[in-house]
Amino acid sequence: QVQLVASGGALVQVGDSLRLSCTASGRAFGNYAMGWFRHTPGKEREFVSAISRNGGNTAYGDFVKGRFTISRDNAKNTVFLEMNSLKPEDTGVYYCAARMTEPFDSGSFYYTSANQYNYHGQGTQVTVSS
Numbered sequence: 001q002v003q004l005v006a007s008g009g010a011l012v013q014v015g016d017s018l019r020l021s022c023t024a025s026g027r028a029f030g031n032y033a034m035g036w037f038r039h040t041p042g043k044e045r046e047f048v049s050a051i052s053r054n055g056g057n058t059a060y061g062d063f064v065k066g067r068f069t070i071s072r073d074n075a076k077n078t079v080f081l082e083m084n085s086l087k088p089e090d091t092g093v094y095y096c097a098a099r100m101t102e103p104f105d106s107g108s109f110y111y112t113s114a115n116q117y118n119y120h121g122q123g124t125q126v127t128v129s130s
Contacts, residue, residue, distance in 0.1 A: 002026045004096050004121025011127045012086055020081040020124060022096030029077040032098040036070065036081050037114055039123070040092035047112045048094065049081060054107035063089075086128045093123035 008020040024032070035050040049070040050059045058070050069082040079096055097117035101107065111117065 002029075002032065002098050002119045004098060004119055006094060006096050006121050006124040009094060009124030009126045011129060014087060014128060014130050016086050016128070017082070017084045018086065018126060020083065020094055020126075022079045022081075022121060024077045024079075024098060030074040031101055031103065033101050033109060033111055034070075034072060034079040035097045035099070035111060035114075035117060036079075036094060037097060037120075038092040038094045038126075040089065043092075045114055046092075047114070050110035050112055051079060052108050052110045053101045057108050057110050059110050059112055083126075086126075088128050088130045091126060091128050093125055095123035096121050 003025040004022055006022045008018060010018060012018055033053050036048040038046050038048050047061045049068055051070045051072055055072050067085045072079045098119040099111055099117045
């Protein structure tokens, strides 16, 4: 069982930056591919970013357009989402998700659909004020 705790959300101004963190409890964080999703007002859950188990491959939602960077520190059981040039439409609840991967695969796969993940954490609120 993995528990995921996201943090770092805040009220910021347009153009500001935030760094979200998601820390996982339990063992073998390095066996999980990780992802970030968000719920924004008036929209369904939306894919934000994903990173492979080995950290070598990443993916981003179309709306990101180079503004966000995902990374992971397996020694700290943590995945990060660096968000720059924030816009009002980025307002929402951001949460992370974890997917157990096969131990014998390359570790280079990432996943962009929420239903591909085994565990979903609670969210952290990001509010971008204009």
